Amino acid sequence: MPAPDAAADRALLAEAARAAGEIARRHFGRDPESWDKGDGQGPVTEADLAVDAMLRDRLGAARPDYGWLSEETPDGPARQGRARVFVVDPIDGTRAFMEGSENFSHSLCVVEDGVPLAAAIHLPMKDDLYLAARGLGATRNGTDIAVSGRDRLDGAEVLGTRANFADAHWKGGLPPIARNFRSSLAYRLALVAEGRFDAMVTLRPAWEWDIAAGALLVAEAGGRVADRHGGALRFNNPEPRLDGVVAGTPRVADALLDRLF
Numbered sequence: 052m053p054a055p056d057a058a059a060d061r062a063l064l065a066e067a068a069r070a071a072g073e074i075a076r077r078h079f080g081r082d083p084e085s086w087d088k089g090d091g092q093g094p095v096t097e098a099d100l101a102v103d104a105m106l107r108d109r110l111g112a113a114r115p116d117y118g119w120l121s122e123e124t125p126d127g128p129a130r131q132g133r134a135r136v137f138v139v140d141p142i143d144g145t146r147a148f149m150e151g152s153e154n155f156s157h158s159l160c161v162v163e164d165g166v167p168l169a170a171a172i173h174l175p176m177k178d179d180l181y182l183a184a185r186g187l188g189a190t191r192n193g194t195d196i197a198v199s200g201r202d203r204l205d206g207a208e209v210l211g212t213r214a215n216f217a218d219a220h221w222k223g224g225l226p227p228i229a230r231n232f233r234s235s236l237a238y239r240l241a242l243v244a245e246g247r248f249d250a251m252v253t254l255r256p257a258w259e260w261d262i263a264a265g266a267l268l269v270a271e272a273g274g275r276v277a278d279r280h281g282g283a284l285r286f287n288n289p290e291p292r293l294d295g296v297v298a299g300t301p302r303v304a305d306a307l308l309d310r311l312f
Contacts, residue, residue, distance in 0.1 A: 054135065055114070057184035060169035064159045065182055067109050071102045071157040072175025075142060079176060080151055094145050099123050102141035102157065110137050110159075117161070120291055122260045128289075136162045136287045140260040144235035153177055158237035160263035165285040167267035172241045181241045181268055189244050189271040198274040198299065199246040204228065204306035209299070210239040210251035220254055221310050236296075240265020243298050244272035250299025250307055254279055259291040266298070275304040279311060 055063075078098035085096040103123035111119065114137070118130030121139040130136050137159070142148055144155035153176035161169045172181040181196075183189040189196050201207055209228045218224040231248060233239050239251040240262070263286050266276045276284060279295030297307050 057169050057187060060114075060135075060161045061171070061182055061184040061187070063110065063113055064161065064169055064171035065180060067106055068157050068159050068171040068173035068180060070109065071106060071141065071159075072173050074098065074102050074105060075148070075155070075157070075175050079148065083149075085149055094149065095123065096142070096145060096149060098148065099142045099145060103139070106137075106139055106141060106159070110139075118287070120260065120287065122258065126291065130287060131289065133287075134164055135168070138162050138260050138263040138286055138291075140237065140258075143237040143261055147234035152234060154234045154238055156235045156237045156241070158235075158260060158264045160267065160286075162263055162286040165287055167263050167270075167286065170264035170267040172237045172264050172268065174238060179241075181244065183244075183264075183267045183271040185267065185271070187271070189268045191241075191245055196245045196268075197272050198243060198269065199249050201249040201300050202302040204303055204310075207249040207299075207303045209303075209307070210242065210248050211253060215252050215254050220312060222312060223310070226307070226310050236261040237265045240276075240296075240298055241268055243274060244268035246272075248299075250297070250303045252279075252295075252297050252307060254295045254311070256292045256294060257296050259286050259288070259293060262293060262296055266296070269298045273301075274299055275301040277304065277308065279308075281308045 083096040118133030118136035140158040148155040157173045276298040
């Protein structure tokens with residue numbers, strides 16, 4: 052039986068992302084139980100686990116032959132043998148969620164042979180749903196989106212944490228850009244895809260579940276996405292981390308990569 056096409060997987064992810072949002076809204080602002088995962092992994096809440104369990108059951112039932120990689124599910128080698136894999140962050144921006152910020156998201160992606168095929172990023176408190184499918188473009192709430200089109204680095208609006216903008220990372224010091232921040236990596240990528248910001252950078256190793264869906268959004272919106280050395284992003288790696296991410300309009304992304312040590 053042929054595998055579902057990219058549009059079918061996109062529709063599946065859209066429905067699952069909306070269902071994730073319903074769970075998150077029930078917990079939001081109600082001081083959900085939380086604890087630290089240890090080893091520098093940060094916090095997790097009962098909401099993260101509830102969303103993870105729902106997505107694992109729902110998506111696994113719909114596509115039983117797909118592999119599974121999620122921040123909140125213990126990893127194993129089984130996904131390595133699957134052509135298609137769900138790459139999921141049940142709640143990206145857990146700290147923001149716990150603090151009552153609306154800038155958290157659900158990040159869902161189907162990866163085929165290491166390349167994103169379909170993606171959904173949902174911000175339930177903002178009622179925003181970003182979708183993409185390979186070769187079919189990217190949308191926000193059903194409307195086509197595109198990167199900003201900016202072709203100059205000077206004055207570009209760039210998303211990242213403060214640590215990424217330290218002079219030590221940049222040849223000749225930080226370029227003359229406008230620095231911005233949002234707590235969810237997936238949301239930062241979606242905002243670049245939408246053209247509200249010109250680029251984003253994260254220079255530390257990044258988990259695949261934070262990046263996969265947003266990488267497809269940016270690419271389908273006409274942008275460039277690479278690791279911090281300009282290499283192509285590949286997913287479903289044995290160690291599911293990437294060597295940083297730079298994404299933006301093609302010229303701004305290339306200019307940022309040129310300036311990095």
